[in-house]
Amino acid sequence: MSPRPGEIVLEGATRSFSLRHEHSRTLKELFIRGGHAKRTVVTALDGVDLRVEPGEAVGLVGRNGAGKTSTLRCLAGIVPLDSGRAECGGRTVSLLELGAGFGEEFSGRENIYLNGALHGFGRREMEERIEAIVEFSELGEFIHAPVKAYSAGMQLRLGFSIVAHLDADVMLIDEILAVGDESFQRKCLARVSERMEAGATLVLVSHDPMAIERVCRRLVVFDGGKVAYDGEVPEGLLFYHRLLGTTEGASRSVRPGDRRADLEIAELELQDAQGRRRHMFRTGERLTVALEVDCVQPADRAVAALEVRDAHGALCFRTETALGRVDGTVEVSFAVERLALLGGDYDLAVGVFDQDAPGGGLLDRIAHFSVAQTPEGEGVADLRGAWTVSGRAGEAVPR
Amino acid sequence: MRRYRFLFEQMVRRELRQKYKGSALGVLWYFVNPLVLMGAYALVFSVLLKVAGGIEDYPLFLLVGLIVWVFFSQALLSAAPSLVLNGSLVKKVRFPRESIPASVATVQLFTFLVMLAVVAPVALLMRDSLDPALALLPVIVVLLFAFVLGASLVVSVLHAHFRDVEPVLAAALLPWFFLTPIFLPVEKMPGVGEHPWLGDLLQWGNPVAPFIEAVRDVLFAGAAPTVANLAYLLGVGGGALIVGLVLFRRMGRDLAVLL
Numbered sequence: 001m002s003p004r005p006g007e008i009v010l011e012g013a014t015r016s017f018s019l020r021h022e023h024s025r026t027l028k029e030l031f032i033r034g035g036h037a038k039r040t041v042v043t044a045l046d047g048v049d050l051r052v053e054p055g056e057a058v059g060l061v062g063r064n065g066a067g068k069t070s071t072l073r074c075l076a077g078i079v080p081l082d083s084g085r086a087e088c089g090g091r092t093v094s095l096l097e098l099g100a101g102f103g104e105e106f107s108g109r110e111n112i113y114l115n116g117a118l119h120g121f122g123r124r125e126m127e128e129r130i131e132a133i134v135e136f137s138e139l140g141e142f143i144h145a146p147v148k149a150y151s152a153g154m155q156l157r158l159g160f161s162i163v164a165h166l167d168a169d170v171m172l173i174d175e176i177l178a179v180g181d182e183s184f185q186r187k188c189l190a191r192v193s194e195r196m197e198a199g200a201t202l203v204l205v206s207h208d209p210m211a212i213e214r215v216c217r218r219l220v221v222f223d224g225g226k227v228a229y230d231g232e233v234p235e236g237l238l239f240y241h242r243l244l245g246t247t248e249g250a251s252r253s254v255r256p257g258d259r260r261a262d263l264e265i266a267e268l269e270l271q272d273a274q275g276r277r278r279h280m281f282r283t284g285e286r287l288t289v290a291l292e293v294d295c296v297q298p299a300d301r302a303v304a305a306l307e308v309r310d311a312h313g314a315l316c317f318r319t320e321t322a323l324g325r326v327d328g329t330v331e332v333s334f335a336v337e338r339l340a341l342l343g344g345d346y347d348l349a350v351g352v353f354d355q356d357a358p359g360g361g362l363l364d365r366i367a368h369f370s371v372a373q374t375p376e377g378e379g380v381a382d383l384r385g386a387w388t389v390s391g392r393a394g395e396a397v398p399r
Numbered sequence: 400m401r402r403y404r405f406l407f408e409q410m411v412r413r414e415l416r417q418k419y420k421g422s423a424l425g426v427l428w429y430f431v432n433p434l435v436l437m438g439a440y441a442l443v444f445s446v447l448l449k450v451a452g453g454i455e456d457y458p459l460f461l462l463v464g465l466i467v468w469v470f471f472s473q474a475l476l477s478a479a480p481s482l483v484l485n486g487s488l489v490k491k492v493r494f495p496r497e498s499i500p501a502s503v504a505t506v507q508l509f510t511f512l513v514m515l516a517v518v519a520p521v522a523l524l525m526r527d528s529l530d531p532a533l534a535l536l537p538v539i540v541v542l543l544f545a546f547v548l549g550a551s552l553v554v555s556v557l558h559a560h561f562r563d564v565e566p567v568l569a570a571a572l573l574p575w576f577f578l579t580p581i582f583l584p585v586e587k588m589p590g591v592g593e594h595p596w597l598g599d600l601l602q603w604g605n606p607v608a609p610f611i612e613a614v615r616d617v618l619f620a621g622a623a624p625t626v627a628n629l630a631y632l633l634g635v636g637g638g639a640l641i642v643g644l645v646l647f648r649r650m651g652r653d654l655a656v657l658l
Contacts (some may be wrong), residue, residue: 017656072427077493078655096491103413105420118492126405392440 005090005169006054006201008075012084013050015074016043036045044070046225047084054169057192057202059212059233061240062222068205071222072096072172075203088201090169093119095159104148108139108158111147115162118259129165130288136191138159138184138325157184168218168232171195189214204328209237209280213343213373234282241280241370263299263326265365267292270348281339282372289334289367291350298327299354305363311345316380323352338384343373403495410502415509429510433469437462444582454584456525456619462518463618464581464611470511471607472572478503478551479565480557488656496651497644498627500555504548509558515540519618528621535623541611542636546606549639550646560650579607584615606635 003009018041044067052058060068073079074086076094102111104171113135113264116126136144137157147155163171171192192215196202206212212219212233221229221243229239272278273286281287289306305320323332332352377383412657419428451655454460478500485499489651518537523529535567558564580588580601585608602608613624626631 073655078490080652092493094492102487103417104419106413110413114409115492116493117403117409118488120402120406120494122402123408159490 003087003089004054006199007089008050008052008170008201008203009085009087009089010050010071010075011086013045013048013071013074013086014043014083015070015079015081015086016041018042045074045084046331047082048225048227050227050230052201052203053194054201055199056218057196057204057216059216059219059236060203060205061212061219061236062349063229063244066222067225068222069096070172070315072174072203072205075170078303083168088170088172091120091167092170092172092241093163093166094172094174095163096172096174099318102147102155102159105146106135107146108143108150109134111158112162115159115325116166119166121166133161133165136164136178136187137380153184160188164188164195165232168200170201170203172203185211201294208370209345209370213237230273237370237372238280238383241278242276244279250303254285262295262297262354262357263302264294264296265291265350265352266294266329268350268365268367270369271369279367279369280372281341281369283340283342284338287336289348289350291332291334292351293332293352295326295328295330295332298325299357300325300354301355302326303355304332304334304350304352306348307363308341309347309349310380314380315343315345316346322355339371340384341371342377342379342382343371344380345370403498405500405598406494407502407505411505414502414506423603429506430513433466433473433510433514436469437465440465440582454587459522459525460619461582462614463522463615464579466511466518467543467611467614468576468579468581468607469514470507470542470543471550471610472576473510473552474504474507474547475568476506476565476572479554479568480554482559483562483655483658489658490655496654497552497647500551500647501548503555504544504551508544509546512540524620526619526621528617528619530617530621530623532617532621532623535616535629536617538629539610539617539624539632543610543614543631545636545640546610546632549636549641549643552643553639556647556650556654559654575605575607579605580611585612593614598644603631606639609635 009247018205042065044065046067048067048071050071060071062068070079071086072094073096074081075088076092076093076096079098103114106114109130111129112130113123113126137143137160139154139157142154147158150158163173164274186273190345192202202215204212204215216233219229219231219233219240220227221240223243267290269277269290270279270281271288271290272281274286291304293304295302302325303320303325305321307318308316310316319334323330335377347368348367348369350365350367351364415426415429419425422428424431432651441461445457475646481503482496488494488499489496523533556566566648578601585598587600588598588601591601602612609624609628613628613632615657616622616624616628
């Protein structure tokens, strides 16, 4: 039974890649190894079952190689499955990577036609849409320039504008909303919502939790080619960040060269109220920054400094404290009772140094964390204000 | 299939313009190369080597054979790397991948048809070879295109798997050219007089030879090709197309991973 328009069905979808395929083969290799080359088989999809109803917006996240992009490619029909079923009902359009199928030498306009044709549209259907696509892309006169002259942002605009106007039942989009300026992103999201109200289904792969939170009502976390989580977005993002935290380094050092400081941060961890390591927090939650400092040489006037910057690198908060005399191993923590940051990605930089030593003041350990989006506010800081309204409907309100 | 007619049109247009985009002559380059090639061969064989062997209107004889060969060899040489060159399309969108080598072969078909439109009237006039057999020319051209299309599908998908295919093909086409009855009819080729089996081998062992013979029969001699020859063209043309489509479908499954 084929799926209804907008419905997506994955049943026992399995696909593995032989790594030998990654580089091109030559006849010489074939003769020498007699076609029995050693190969490493990577299972990108391991019996995935997933069903998406028409009109749903689903985000896919996972570590690199977890199977999210493979899922998208199999759904788009670009890569066939080894076994199982991967079907999208109705017309499917895909926007995988930047500038899907752009002929570099051709103008933006010519590329719109080519892209429509690749998605199975006819000349008349494209002629009906071209003006709307050009207008949406905001490329103006550049639409007549060859695409090779476009910036990444312009290619994105063009690619998204095309896909958004192809009246698809299923839209498969990979890592796209992460690029481009804020106003265009907003426009894209509005267009996506519009398409979804018309009954279209969206599957979005992204590393950007904000993009997923804004658009998707359902999140699927892939791990090792399997579905590890399927459900609500905020819980899913917490699950995902816990998954990341278990294997990836919690923080990294940005100390230039191999200069060893007298005071070394051995450990930097972000913890939740239960003392568990986390990278994803919610506004209003408790957050603790825990440090373990190794003193290579005792210091008399040690100082710990900490700062938080947003995704654009703007300083949100900075503080420092005197530690006094330190020796051996010292544990330092900074506790935030109620996290007053709003949704977004943040960098936390920490440094411990001797005030009297030369070259001090360097914040050389950086940890990355995200705050889940809340519907209450946008921006960086949660000002915890409360609205009151007087002069309710019915009373005379001056206009 | 009808759904992708516009795609095919776009691909052909793209292929036609892509190669020489930005050059002064543009699309005209498609004719410059074969013309120079044919001029050079005509010079070498008819003037310098004097192979003519008692053939009347020898340059014309040579030209008729050459346009078929140039079509065949140029189509294969440009089809072989076509999938690899269009890897970015294959990896990002789902569409019938056959359209890539098919559009390359079609562009070469256009070149061939233009050449034919120039050479045919000249041949018919000079040789006074206008004959009802001319009605067979479109049939021969269709079968030739089927053969070239099938072969293009095969070499393109093979090249995607084994990147040696293009250089091997380029190397093979050179001796192949001299074994093909282009500059002499089969019966006048060296050694054929003493060994009639060699003539049969050169005539039927090389799928391009009967196509050249047939076109030459119609345009140069003003006679219909033999029934055996036409049957051969039908078999080779249809066979190549079927083999090409089947092989492409089987080996082209994983193109998005290979490229």
